[in-house]
Amino acid sequence: MMRRHTTLLTGCTALALALGATACGGDPVSAGGGDKELGGQTVTVAGVWSGSEQKNFQKVLDAFSEKTGAKTQFVSTGDNVSTVVGSKIEGGNAPDVVMVPQVGVLQQFAKKGWLRPLSPTAQQTITAGYAPVWKKYGSVDGTLYGLYFKAAHKSTVWYSPEALTQAGVKPPKTYDELLKAGHTVSDSGLAAFSVGGQDGWTLTDWFENVYLSQAGPEKYDALAAHKLKWTDPTVVKALTTLGKLFKDKQLVAGGQKEALNTDFPGSVEKVFGPKPEAGMVYEGDFVAGVAHDQYGKSIGKDADFFPFPAVEGGNAPVVSGGDAAVVLKDGKNAKAGMKLLEYLATPEAAAVWAKAGGFLSPNKKLDLASYGDDVTRATAESLVGAGDSVRFDMSDQAPAAFGGTKGAGEWKLLQDFLRDPSDPKGTAAKLESAAAKAYQD
Known part of the structure; x- marks a missing residue:
């Protein structure tokens, strides 16, 4: 998915900070070394990133090379990481490190036995720098395998300051205020929301924010693990709440039919493109990247965000996504791969990409001054400040057949619900039927 200034520390101090070891006084450095202990070795890394994300991650890899002497090679997998990595393992050509985008x-x-548990050095750095929830999402059966290097903040509503000012509307604090503000924006001549319903994942994100705030984190965790059925009254209630917005033609740009023909980039265009049709678009912090890169918007001036508002007296939700670095057992240079992971766990590594832009880190030890603008700094502060109340994207926790497949499972059923939100109970029953099958398989 899409998305300052700090001077990188150098010399002895940086090494000690970055590697969690005494890098001065002649002691050996366990995690990579100023003596270029990995010279002549190559670490291969696979991940979904392409374009500017791949380019910026390469800057992080280059900083690792500079520190350790290791060469790096990045392979873009496209969206289907598990299939690509599985075929590489079978072919005897496993990468050393994979950036995994879903829990x-x-x-x-x-569970397939492909991963190495993280080294004690990496575990210590993560324990010191991350809220425990990130360790939870990187662990399986109590063993820590994954380091969340890059995160997304999926509880941000992006808006045109000009549109809201014209309507005399201030960023709302509650979901009811959000709908009320939407009607005021609509009365001023623009639709309130642009909804990218052609991409089913955007609708799962809408549902997750409403559900987390309305039902609370315990129920959210239970539903994510399918220990709670989708027919539960809390699910029906959240769908009813969401349906109020979906069925209101004043609120949704072009109505439901047009929303179903609008993909995510198109939904951003309807707010920040040359011919605005709506005042607001809900999605993650990566909206800013599209608004800036595609439409030249100055973030904080021409495009800004407010937190997804609290629903019916609940807490404001903080839903996140992210990419976790894991080390494969079958990699040709898994040992050097673990050194890379130890480096990625440090604030120094995160600062490289933070400075480049289009990045959020869950690492609370990263200086917020590393981010290049106030808006990114605010989203990062909100993400880190949420601590253990952050919840990972629910559909990303589900089996792909239910939570991550175009034209199937949750994506399709929520598109059907957007088309006709009149039967929340019936939609919940269909979601339960699809979930039961996927979790069983």
């Missing part, structure tokens, strides 16, 4: 895939890799 469900990380669990799948661990």
Whole structure:
């Protein structure tokens, strides 16, 4: 998915900070070394990133090479990470490190016996720098396998300051205020929301924010693990709440039919493109990247965000996603791969990409001054400040057949619900039927 200034520390101090070891006084450095102990070795890394994300991650890999002497090679897998990595393992050509974009895939890799547990050095650095919830999402059966290097903040509503100012609307604090503000924006001549319903994943994100705030984190965790059925009254209630927005033609740009023909980039265009049709678009922090890169918007001036508001007296939700670095057992240079992972766990590594832009780190030891603008700094602060109340994207925790497949499972059923939100109970029953099958398989 899409998405300052700090001077990188150098010399002895940086090494000690970055590697969690005494890098001064002649002691050996366990995690990579100023003596270029990995010189002549190559670490291969696979991940979904391409374009600017791949380019910026390469800067992090280059910093690792500079520190350790290791060469790095990045392979872009496209969206289907598990299939690509599985075929590489079978072909005897496994990468050393994989950047895994979904909790469900990380669990799948661990259960297949593909992963190495993280080294004590990496574990210590993660324990010191991350809220425990990130260790939970990187662990399977109590063993820590994954380091969440890059995160997404999926509880941000992006808006045109001009549109809201014209309507005389201030960023709302509650879901009811959100709908009320939407009607005011609509009365001023623009639709309230642009909804990218052609991409089913955007609708799962809408549902997850409403559900987390309304039902609370315990129920959210239970539903994510399918220990709670989708027919539960809390699910029906959340769908009813969401349906109020979906069926209101004043609120959704072009109505339901147009929303179903609008993909995620198109939903951003309707707010920040040359011919605005809506004042607001809900999605993650990566909206800013599209608004800036595609439409030249100045983030904080021409495009801004407010937190997804609290629903019916609940807490404001913080839903996240992210990419976890894991080390494969079958990699040709898994030992050097673990050194890379130890480096990625440090604030120094996160600062490289933070400075480049289009990045959030869950690492609370990363200086917020590393981010290049106030808006990114605010989203990062919100993410880190949420601590253990952060919840990982629910559909990313589910088996792909239910939570991550185009035209099937949750994606399709929520698209059907957007088309006709009149029967929340019936939709919940269909979601339960699809979930039961996927979790059984």
